[in-house]
Amino acid sequence: MRLEKYLVNCGLGSRRVIIEEVKNGNITVNGEIVYDERIDIEKEDVILYREKFLKEKELKYYALYKTSGYITAMKDDNRPTVVELLPSWFPKESFFPIGRLDRDTEGLLIFTNDGDLNQKMTQPKSKVEKTYLVELFFSIKDEDIKKLELGVEINGHKCLPAKVEKVNEQAILLTIVEGKFHQVKRMMRSINNKVKYLKRMTFGKMELGNLKEGELMEILLEDLI
Numbered sequence: 001m002r003l004e005k006y007l008v009n010c011g012l013g014s015r016r017v018i019i020e021e022v023k024n025g026n027i028t029v030n031g032e033i034v035y036d037e038r039i040d041i042e043k044e045d046v047i048l049y050r051e052k053f054l055k056e057k058e059l060k061y062y063a064l065y066k067t068s069g070y071i072t073a074m075k076d077d078n079r080p081t082v083v084e085l086l087p088s089w090f091p092k093e094s095f096f097p098i099g100r101l102d103r104d105t106e107g108l109l110i111f112t113n114d115g116d117l118n119q120k121m122t123q124p125k126s127k128v129e130k131t132y133l134v135e136l137f138f139s140i141k142d143e144d145i146k147k148l149e150l151g152v153e154i155n156g157h158k159c160l161p162a163k164v165e166k167v168n169e170q171a172i173l174l175t176i177v178e179g180k181f182h183q184v185k186r187m188m189r190s191i192n193n194k195v196k197y198l199k200r201m202t203f204g205k206m207e208l209g210n211l212k213e214g215e216l217m218e219i220l221l222e223d224l225i
């Protein structure tokens with residue numbers, strides 16, 4: 001494992017903080033100061049930070065069925081957040097949601113303490129698919145579906161091609177690999193339609209499945225990517 005990843009897993013701080021700590025000579029590997037966070041370390045290596053042992057935290061993953069009415073944030077002074085949906089035992093301080101769902105969007109929201117995964121799952125280049133059930137105010141035409149499949153433009157940004165499955169005249173299953181602000185709503189606006197109801201059904205390999213509204217379930221990394 002790379003030293004940098006190990007230090008992230010120990011909760012030493014963001015990558016920027018870690019690069020700084022290493023540069024300042026605060027990390028030793030088997031008694032030697034190291035100045036390059038990209039080096040590989042082995043299980044038996046002794047890593048000290050300012051002469052103290054570090055403990056790798058256990059990485060965990062949870063799936064929540066978010067209901068409407070909650071913003072995706074761990075703290076907000078005025079509005080109810082998804083934290084209100086989490087059970088009291090949940091260690092809120094060290095966990096965060098991967099990506100965001102709008103306040104009025106329902107469905108699958110992943111929580112983790114794995115900083116690396118956040119990046120992996122949200123970067124468009126990683127091509128992690130998310131499928132939404134999109135109910136619309138107006139009927140969707142075949143030509144609109146073609147436009148979505150080719151990649152519509154939202155505020156000057158050309159979206160990557162989407163997968164579309166028609167559910168009925170006013171509902172589709174839309175699969176995308178990007179996660180721009182209000183992406184689905186803006187994509188629907190670009191084809192002169194409007195979202196009535198939005199629910200995330202899948203994220204990576206994980207499906208909403210039999211989760212009940214407001215329910216939280218521990219999952220494995222392999223369930224996600």
Ligand code: URA
Nearest residue numbers: 101102105182184185
């Ligand atoms: N796209 C949106 O417009 N809203 C969401 O909550 C998720 C995707």
